[in-house]
Amino acid sequence: MAAIDDAPIRLTQFAAGGGCACKVPAGQLEEVVADLIGVPHPDLIVGLDAGDDAAAVRIEGDRAILSTADFFTPVVDSPYDWGRIAAANALSDIYAMGGRPIMAINLLGWPADLVSADHVREVLRGGLAVGEQAGCPVVGGHSIAAPEPLYGMAVTGIADPARLMRNDAAEPGLPISLTKSLGVGVLGNRHKATGEVFPQAIDSMVTLNAAAAEAALAAGVRACTDVTGFGLLGHLWKMCRASGVGAVIDRSSVPVLEGTWESLAAGYVPGGSRRNLDGVRPHLEAGAEVTEDELVLLADAQTSGGLLVVGEVPGAPVIGHTVAVPPGTAPRITIR
Structure with missing residues (x-):
């Protein structure tokens, strides 16, 4: 494998962890959210209970809205590829539940004094490219100054509530x-x-x-x-x-x-x-x-x-x- 020799800035060097490896440990996270399930809502199909990939809310008899968000620190040095990876990763939560993504917005954190605007543009261009591939509009979003680069998306999807694939629906013998x-x-x-x-x-x-x-x-x-x-x-x-x-x-x-x-x-x-x-x-x-x-x-x-x-x-x-x-x-x- 060839070493990077044309990138004076290596994005992975700005992050303590890379990609989804930077997640809060599962046990610690579950302890934090244990009492945050909230009051049951009649239209909520999938919430926090089973730790599923996205939330699902019924809006009509044969349709549910899915909602998820995912972002992380750089997993590769190429800003364009990082943008593509982060977008594919965020969209995956909708697919994992049997849904179709219909809209995404960008979530961006950036050390503005350390990394150039050209890198930011390439990250967002990568995310846009994957959104177009998925047939999912990527429109606007939110950005903050942050000590480490962060990028991802909040994604909205739709699904048939009768055909949702869920985390709590596994049966034995399959x-x-x-x-x-x-x-x-x-x-x-x-x-x-x-x-x-x-x-x-x-x-x-x-x-x-x-x-x-x-x-x-x-x-x-x-x-x-x-x-x-x-x-x-x-x-x-x-x-x-x-x-x-x-x-x-x-x-x-x-x-x-x-x-x-x-x-x-x-x-x-x-x-x-x-x-x-x-x-x-x-x-x-x-x-x-x-x-x-x-x-x-x-x-x-x-x-x-x-x-x-x-x-x-x-x-x-x-x-x-x-x-x-x-x-x-x-x-x-x-x-x-």
Whole structure:
């Protein structure tokens, strides 16, 4: 991989963490919002309860409005690619629930005295390009001065409330599919440390989850989430807990981006990925043959990752299955 030699400013050097790895740890976040669910509203279909990807509110008998927001620090040095990645990541929350994005607005934080206006323009141009690809207007937004660059979007979508894919709708005895390969967190950490560019990671992160969501809906899928900052294991655990099911993951079936294992062996691991593993470890059952590196990869903090689907999606690998939980016991994730 070629090193960056034509970018005097490396955006990743302005951020303590990169991409979705900069998320507040899941356990800490849940503690903060535990008492903030609010008074039930008759039109609220999906709220904070199950930790789903977006909120859903019924506005008509056959239509629901979806709303989400997502932003993060630079995951790559290219401002245009960062804009594209952040936009694809924000739109993903709508796709993960079976919706169609209809409008987005920009969310921008910028250290104005440190990075030029040209970089800001390229970030926004990248976001606009992905919005156009998705058929979703990107109109205006809000900006602040900030010590680290921050970019993302607030996205509004629409969906059929009877066909929503939800975090709490998984049933036992069904296959689990994953629509993108893991490893962008590890490769992003290496990129930040060395300046090496990994086109396979960028290509994965800018790929919209629109087609995967359409395929899942066509297959009658009811349970889905996207894999982002809490890693495959973190997001799977949230789904298992919300649905009251367990899961078995076949680690050899999980797709992995080229260069990930070598980067992992060389020590390029985001701090967020290790925090993810620490948080979910009490809920895991891993055989003696499962290595620590494999667990770290399964917990790797992804940015604009794929859909984690309870069901089969054409073209996506099946990586495991859901299982019933005996009465009176907590859900577990078994890795074999």
